[in-house]
Structure formats: structure tokens, C-alpha cells
Amino acid sequence: MVQYNFKKITVVPTGKDFIDIILSRTQRQTPTVVHKGYAISRIRQFYMRKVKYTQQNFHDKLSTIIEEFPRLDDIHPFYGDLLHVLYNKDHFKLALGQINTARNLIGKIAKDYVKLLKYGDSLYRCKSLKVAALGRMCTVIKRVGPSLAYLEQIRQHMARLPSIDPNTRTILICGYPNVGKSSFINKITRADVDVQPYAFTTKSLFVGHTDYKYLRYQVIDTPGILDRPFEDRNIIEMCSITALAHLRAAVLFFLDISGSCGYSIAQQAALFHSIKSLFMNKPLIIVCNKTDLQALEGISEDDMKLVMEMKAEAMKTLIGQGGEPTNDEGVLLTMSTLTEEGVIAVKNAACERLLDQRVELKMKSKKLNDCLNRFHVAMPKPRDQKERPPCIPEAVLEAKDKKAEQAAEKQKKLEKDLENENGGAGVYSASLRKHYILADDEWKEDIMPEILDGHNVYDFVDPDILQRLEELEREEGMRQEQVADDDFEMDGAELTPEEQEALAAIRKKKSLLIQQHRMKKSTAESRPTVPRKFDKDKQFTSERMGRQLSTLGLDPTLAINRARSKSRGRKRERSIDRGDQNGNDDMDLDGNQPNKKLRLRSRSQSRSRSKSRPPYEVVPGEGLKDSAQKKKAVKLAEKSHKNRNKDARKGEADRVIPTLRPKHLFSGKRSTGKTDRR
Incomplete structure (x- = not known):
């Protein structure tokens, strides 16, 4: 067993951290509310408690540091000399001595100020004494700050020792x-x-x-x-x-x-x-x-x-x-x-x-003599010169042999026994197939490859695979026949010579378009379609479409009218409105004056198209009775998401702060009583 575990020594805080730790603990663990109207004995007790508690905390922390560091005179000489070689035992003892002196000084300061607090005649006087006592204690700790830092360096190095x-x-x-x-x-x-x-x-x-x-x-x-x-x-x-x-x-x-x-x-x-x-x-x-x-x-x-x-x-x-x-x-x-x-x-x-x-x-x-005294080995003394060898009756030997045979019959040979009989480990290899249940025992040792010709053998181990393959092929043939019946391809046999020329031109144009599309895809010209208002070159116009259809011998009138009617659907309304603004009479295409109410209604419908639905409006098919029920359902859904959203804010660290302002740190002091809330 290793007697010295230097890794368990508590971390030694710096002087500033030491003061922060103690004063924070005093503030948290002692009452903080006192009023002028209290009896003077209660005020004195309040501040005496502060001074005593601070002194006790300083004493405990400093005592822990002094006790956990090893005493060079008490440990094994090897570790004593090793620590002296590494750190110089005079400096080490001096640092621990300064910590001990600081502990004693803090005790004396607390004792003196508690005596003075017993005779404090006002809240201001008691508070001033308390501030002076804590200030002097902190000053003592500040003075031993270098010793604390030196001991922390030693602690870190000792923790790394083997x-x-x-x-x-x-x-x-x-x-x-x-x-x-x-x-x-x-x-x-x-x-x-x-x-x-x-x-x-x-x-x-x-x-x-x-x-x-x-x-x-x-x-x-x-x-x-x-x-x-x-x-x-x-x-x-x-x-x-x-x-x-x-x-x-x-x-x-x-x-x-x-x-x-x-x-x-x-x-x-x-x-x-x-x-x-x-x-x-x-x-x-x-x-x-x-x-x-x-x-x-x-x-x-x-x-x-x-x-x-x-x-x-x-x-x-x-x-x-x-x-x-x-x-x-x-x-x-x-x-x-x-x-x-x-x-x-x-x-x-x-x-x-x-x-x-x-x-x-x-x-x-x-120590050996102490153990030997506890043993006694009895050696019988010979009474005559006659030899007396050990004698075992024949019946006992026969019963023993019979029992051994029965045990050998009952005992099944283990793989370990077979291994020892056949040359030991590395020579004998146990068979994992001997317990396979097959129709013929000779099949157990057959070698069956897992991969054959680049294919997994077990994919082909199926007794019905040929039958299923025939069914699949038959079904595939039926589907292809249906598709062939459904497809319609114009062969041009029933067309007139003019129609056949037009069909050939259309097919040629189609193949050219396919080639152009493939070239564009293979080059940098593969880009989104440009809107018509940015078509500066006027490549895509109804006139061009009319010329192309005319060259094919087709009448382009119907196609051009259809394109114009689609693109000018809303422009007609705007022109009518613009004429209304200019004071002109509203006329339709036939020269009749339309009803003003119908026009206003159509305009309001077009404007209401962009309005969004209210958040709690019930839509038919949602399964909700009215808007109040929908509002309640939405609130329940948001509440159920709350815990999941909170978990989603967890980072990579182990420490999670679910509430950024925990109640016990922001709700004032706890009174004397139960602490179940914490």
C-alpha cells in the first residue's frame, strides 16, 4: 500500500481568493438585517456573531492547509529528503510557519474585538468594530499571500510526483x-x-x-x-x-x-x-x-x-x-x-x-519467533524396531476404483481435455460445427464459402428462388405489354403529304431544342429563366412565335390571341380604373357601361386576397368548436414545448443553469424555519 498520497491535498487559494471565500461565506451563513430599534444586547450579539464566524472560518481553512501538507520529520526519510531536494525544507517550513502565525493572529484579533463589542454603546460603534476586526483579519491574510502562492506551487508539483x-x-x-x-x-x-x-x-x-x-x-x-x-x-x-x-x-x-x-x-x-x-x-x-x-x-x-x-x-x-x-x-x-x-x-x-x-x-x-511459538508439529516416538507402513484395506481400494470408473463414465470430455490430448493450445483447434443438426453428419465439416465470384453465397440459398424468378419475369412481361398498348406514337402513315412535312419539321425542331438544352446544361449557360421584362433582346415574343408558326404553314392567330388574353388579364382593369380617374366614361369591350357595384366588388376581392387570417380564427376541418377553444389549444401546445425548448439551450458543458435568476439568490434572506424550498 502506498502510504503517501499527495494528490489529495486541498487546493491552496491565493490571498485575494481566500478573503473572498471567507467573507462571502460569512455574508451567506449569518444574519444580515439589524435595525437601530433593536435592544443593544441584540445588536452586540449580532456583530459578535459575525466576528466569531469569520475567525472560525479562517481558522478551519488555515488548519486544513497546515495539516494536509506532510511534516518532513514524521514521514519516511526518502520522502523527507526528496522534498528537501526539490523545494528546500527551510522555505517549506517557513511558509507553513507563517500560515500558523496568521492563524494565531486572527484568533487574537477576534478575541480582542469580541471583548470590545461587549461594551459597544450603539449600532454605529458595534458596526465600526466589526468592520475593523474583519479588515485586520484580511490584512493578515494579504501579508501571507506569497506563502500561500508558494504552497500552491508545491502542492501542484507534489501532486505530479510518482x-x-x-x-x-x-x-x-x-x-x-x-x-x-x-x-x-x-x-x-x-x-x-x-x-x-x-x-x-x-x-x-x-x-x-x-x-x-x-x-x-x-x-x-x-x-x-x-x-x-x-x-x-x-x-x-x-x-x-x-x-x-x-x-x-x-x-x-x-x-x-x-x-x-x-x-x-x-x-x-x-x-x-x-x-x-x-x-x-x-x-x-x-x-x-x-x-x-x-x-x-x-x-x-x-x-x-x-x-x-x-x-x-x-x-x-x-x-x-x-x-x-x-x-x-x-x-x-x-x-x-x-x-x-x-x-x-x-x-x-x-x-x-x-x-x-x-x-x-x-x-x-x-516476528518469526512469535509465529513459530504458535505451531506444534506432533512427531510419534517409535516404540520398537518394527516397521509399520500405511495399510489400506482391499475393499476400500476396490470401492475407490469402482467410484472412479463411474465418475469417468458420467463425466463428459471437455474441449480442454481434448486439447490436452491432441497437443495443447496452438496445435489443436476446437471444432465449432460438431453440434450442428444436419441430415447427414458427414456434411458438418463441408467448407461453404461466404463469397463466391464476388457474390454473397447466402443470397442464393433459397429453394424457391427459380419459381419466384419466373413469376417476376412473367409479371414484368405483362406490365411491358400494358405499357406498349397504352403508348401512342404517331407514325405518319395516315397523314397527308403536307401534314407529314409539318410533322418532320416539328420533330427536327424538337431534336434541335433538345440538343441546345443539353449544350446549355453542359456549359455555364445553365441559369434560371429570365423574366420577360428583362428580355432586352426580345427573343421570346408573340410576333416571333407567329413567324415560326407561319414558316411551318400553320395559322398563328389563335395562339397569339390566347397568349395576349392570358397576359392582359389585370391590365384591362387598370386601364378601366385609369380612365375612371381621368373622368372618362367606363366602357366594356362591347361598348356597354358595366355596373359600378360589380366593379367595386371585384376590386375589393382582389385586394382582400393578400390579407392574412387572424391567429385564432377557426378553419373548417380543424376539429375545433370556436376561437376560444382554438386559443386554449394553442396555449397548451406552447406550454408542452417549453421543457423541450429549455433542454435545447443546453450547451456542451455538464453544468446547466435552467433559471438565470435562481430564487434563493434573489429573494432576500431566509428566516429561521424550514428550508424545504432549497
Whole structure:
């Protein structure tokens, strides 16, 4: 279990937000109405309550901040030193101390002003004291504003720290930068650490988890360390030193024997010897990485000598039970994270060494003796030299065999048993067709394709498909015959020679028009029809139509008269009205004077044509009795749409404000009593 969860620390507000939160809560949670006519004791009580409530809110919020941040002296030394490396524990303690001082000052201010309020002689005096008390409290919070901002920055950074349990099984990876530490942790865990071909890609601790022998191990990737004095190391390197110093873990010291990291084996050996004091009493494994570039046997004699010295030092770090160094198996290993050769062997060796050490320490602890005292294993003493092997009666063995046979008969063979009998997983494939119900069992294993010649086979699996196809063809033939009977095509056999020439000219003209239409559609001339008043070229006129009909040998008089009568329907009325305005007598086409009432009625009807119907007028066929019933129906319909319209205003956010002016914020203070409305 991880003991320290820094992600649960409450957000630390800024000084201004802190004041707004407290004063807003005081205004909402305490009475706000007081009058001069009240008794002075009631006025004093009113303002004392304000001061006490504000002080209590400040005290609670500040106490939460102080208690939720970890005490560096009480937590595990690993986290204590890590926080000191990252934030400087003096500044951290100073900020928390200022918050504690502010809490005490606010308590003293409230105490002093409550005493003064007990002797306030008027509403004005009490109110002035209350304002002064709250103002001094806010001033104190403003002064600790930088400390609040500093603690908020620390809280955000601590929330991003990995969750490391200092007491669980841990594998720690260390070494020079760019030697393959992050690549290794990515191979054996699900961690996704950034890997780049330059130094100090990893700038903080990263944690992954792996399993070995049904146990969970945490693997920690540390930033690279350089061989230089302790005082010159930066924060990134100090994170690694802190983890090495305080975590009880198996240490994997990575060694790049190819030199591609930019550092020689001599430099890496010097780093090993400078920090070997941190490896005491810990399982240590020296891992020679990047063997795909350079094999261990191919390095120079000087480098091999340095590697052997490091191996000897690794033997001395962990002392066995009898005071002798442990065996050298698994102290020096080789691998390549690129080809993954030896990666699992290194992981298994580290987990095994760590497990052995933890078991050994537990065997030495007093806790084991407490457990052994609770066990008692009874061992019977021999009474003579005669051997007494276990004896099972024959009847029992026969009954057991008979029972096993009956159970085997009853038990149906499972697919798992068949798989084990026929070579195991990957060799035996279970048949999904053995339980098909078919007329012949031999058909079960027939291969039936789903797609054949580009068609879906199941579209053709229909016993009546031929019969239905014949019916469809017969029905289609009958329809075509009906259509052929209904169509009428003039063949021109019954026409005179003049009529045949006219028909040929019409058909020719029709084909030309079709071709022109197709050309217009295929070009940019495909545009809407132009109204006649914008026909500047006078292409579409009755005279032109008359000339075209005359060339065909037809009389155009009837067609021209019909076109004129259609286009001059309303112009006739306007000319009559215009003549009426000029004082002329109204005459119709026959020279008779029409009835003036009929003319006025026709004019009123034409004008009333554009008037809209009243909203609640009942239209025949709507099924409503009168306008009142229609008005009621319209109102009910609008009311039913109200909820849907309200839901339609919801945005993409989760927070929905159905009413823009909620009643509890705009209806004054609540009196003492029920709060069911909220």
C-alpha cells in the first residue's frame, strides 16, 4: 500500500481568493438585517456573531492547509529528503510557519474585538468594530499571500510526483546518462518513459510495476548521475542519490560497454566507486548494456580489469549469514535493450536476489519467533524396531476404483481435455460445427464459402428462388405489354403529304431544342429563366412565335390571341380604373357601361386576397368548436414545448443553469424555519 498520497491535498487559494471565500461565506451563513430599534444586547450579539464566524472560518481553512501538507520529520526519510531536494525544507517550513502565525493572529484579533463589542454603546460603534476586526483579519491574510502562492506551487508539483511505496519490493536502476535505463524499464513494465539519444532525457523519478512469481515489484527509473563532488550535483542528480540512500531495493548499476553514451568505461567505473557506499546491504547487479554494439569479451584488457574490480566490489556489498560474501552468480550480467537479449534474465535475477534478501531478513527478525511459538508439529516416538507402513484395506481400494470408473463414465470430455490430448493450445483447434443438426453428419465439416465470384453465397440459398424468378419475369412481361398498348406514337402513315412535312419539321425542331438544352446544361449557360421584362433582346415574343408558326404553314392567330388574353388579364382593369380617374366614361369591350357595384366588388376581392387570417380564427376541418377553444389549444401546445425548448439551450458543458435568476439568490434572506424550498 502506498502510504503517501499527495494528490489529495486541498487546493491552496491565493490571498485575494481566500478573503473572498471567507467573507462571502460569512455574508451567506449569518444574519444580515439589524435595525437601530433593536435592544443593544441584540445588536452586540449580532456583530459578535459575525466576528466569531469569520475567525472560525479562517481558522478551519488555515488548519486544513497546515495539516494536509506532510511534516518532513514524521514521514519516511526518502520522502523527507526528496522534498528537501526539490523545494528546500527551510522555505517549506517557513511558509507553513507563517500560515500558523496568521492563524494565531486572527484568533487574537477576534478575541480582542469580541471583548470590545461587549461594551459597544450603539449600532454605529458595534458596526465600526466589526468592520475593523474583519479588515485586520484580511490584512493578515494579504501579508501571507506569497506563502500561500508558494504552497500552491508545491502542492501542484507534489501532486505530479510518482506514488512510490518505500517499504515494498523495489528495483532501482542507476548509472550514467544515456546508458539504457529508461529503455530497460519500458521493456519490463508498462511505464512509458521518454527515450531520446541524448543525456538527461529523464529529469525525475519514474515508476513502473512488474510481476515475478506472483509478486508485484515496483521498478524505479532514476535520472543519470555524473561523477563529480556531492556539492556540485544538481537537483536532477540529487533525486537519484536520495532514492539510492533511503530505499531498501535491489540496485541495477547500468554500464555502457560500447561507449556510445559519451562516457568511457573508466569514467563509469569511477562513478561506481564514488557512490558504492550507497549500495551497502543491498543486492547489487552490474548490468553491461548495449552488447549488440560491443560484446563484453571484445573490450580491452584495461576495461575488463575495471569491470572485474566493480564485480568484486559488488560481491562485498551484501554479506551472507556466515560473514562470507555471497556467490558471484548473477552479479555481472549482459543484455541489449535493442534486441531484448538478456532483458528478462536481468529482471529475474534482480527479483530473485531481492526476494532472497527479504526472506533472510524476515527469518532473522523476532516476528518469526512469535509465529513459530504458535505451531506444534506432533512427531510419534517409535516404540520398537518394527516397521509399520500405511495399510489400506482391499475393499476400500476396490470401492475407490469402482467410484472412479463411474465418475469417468458420467463425466463428459471437455474441449480442454481434448486439447490436452491432441497437443495443447496452438496445435489443436476446437471444432465449432460438431453440434450442428444436419441430415447427414458427414456434411458438418463441408467448407461453404461466404463469397463466391464476388457474390454473397447466402443470397442464393433459397429453394424457391427459380419459381419466384419466373413469376417476376412473367409479371414484368405483362406490365411491358400494358405499357406498349397504352403508348401512342404517331407514325405518319395516315397523314397527308403536307401534314407529314409539318410533322418532320416539328420533330427536327424538337431534336434541335433538345440538343441546345443539353449544350446549355453542359456549359455555364445553365441559369434560371429570365423574366420577360428583362428580355432586352426580345427573343421570346408573340410576333416571333407567329413567324415560326407561319414558316411551318400553320395559322398563328389563335395562339397569339390566347397568349395576349392570358397576359392582359389585370391590365384591362387598370386601364378601366385609369380612365375612371381621368373622368372618362367606363366602357366594356362591347361598348356597354358595366355596373359600378360589380366593379367595386371585384376590386375589393382582389385586394382582400393578400390579407392574412387572424391567429385564432377557426378553419373548417380543424376539429375545433370556436376561437376560444382554438386559443386554449394553442396555449397548451406552447406550454408542452417549453421543457423541450429549455433542454435545447443546453450547451456542451455538464453544468446547466435552467433559471438565470435562481430564487434563493434573489429573494432576500431566509428566516429561521424550514428550508424545504432549497
